[in-house]
Amino acid sequence: MSINKFLQQSNRGQSVIEVIVAVGIFVIIAGSAAISVISSLRSTRLAKEESQATMYAMEGLEAAQSIRNQNWENLADGSYGLSESGGEWEFSGSEDQPDDNQKYTRQITISPAQRNDNGDLVASGGTTDADTKLVVVSVAWDFVPTRNNEVVLSKYFTNWQQERNVPGAAAPEYGTCAEYCALVDFNGGACRSNANQCDNNNESHKPIGDTFCSSVSSDTCCCQP
Secondary structure, three states: OOHHHHHHHHHHHHHHHHHHHHHHHHHHHHHHHHHHHHHHHHHHHHHHHHHHHHHHHHHHHHHHHHHHHHOHHHOOOEEEEEEEEOOEEEEEOOOEOOOOOOOOEEEEEEEEEEEOOOOOEEOOOOEEEEEEEEEEEEEEEEEEOOEEEEEEEEEEEEOOOOOOOOOOOOOOOOOOHHHHHHHOOOOEEEEEOOHHHHHHOOOEEOHHHHHHOOOOOOOEEEEEO
């Protein structure tokens, strides 16, 4: 074999090796990029679905508050779903699916609240307060068939229409619209001229609170969500 033929064969061999190495590097880089893209898409989708589940859970708490406002006795211990009737929320069944695609399952659980000797709410070991309930809303869904996710929100609700006499606790006192609204689970309140102004500010008119709005031009108590 001549030296020229030997060199030509060696060059061809080196070219084949270089191609194989280049293809291998490309596959590794492309694979890593694909994994990163898929992971990013999964994270974005999970965040979106968690946000939607949180909205359904918040809606559950708002519905429970509405049901409480209709009648305290509606907050009976147990697990419930939700439905609407005549424009008002009501408990229905043991769970509900709030979305059209029936992807999410929501359940509202109501249980007695307990207070210690100082009148503070405690998880256990206290005395049952008949005028306070713990409301827990859970929203579950399958992110993938083998992975179940859940969002859970909770809140204590009081029987605001009844003056509570809890051992060791001071009786509730309020002398302004804002203080009254805070007592009935709103973030605050303001006296306005009429109920339409409540609606215009996305607030709720609470007639009982009107007692604390003494001004002739601002005699309507509007509670802020």
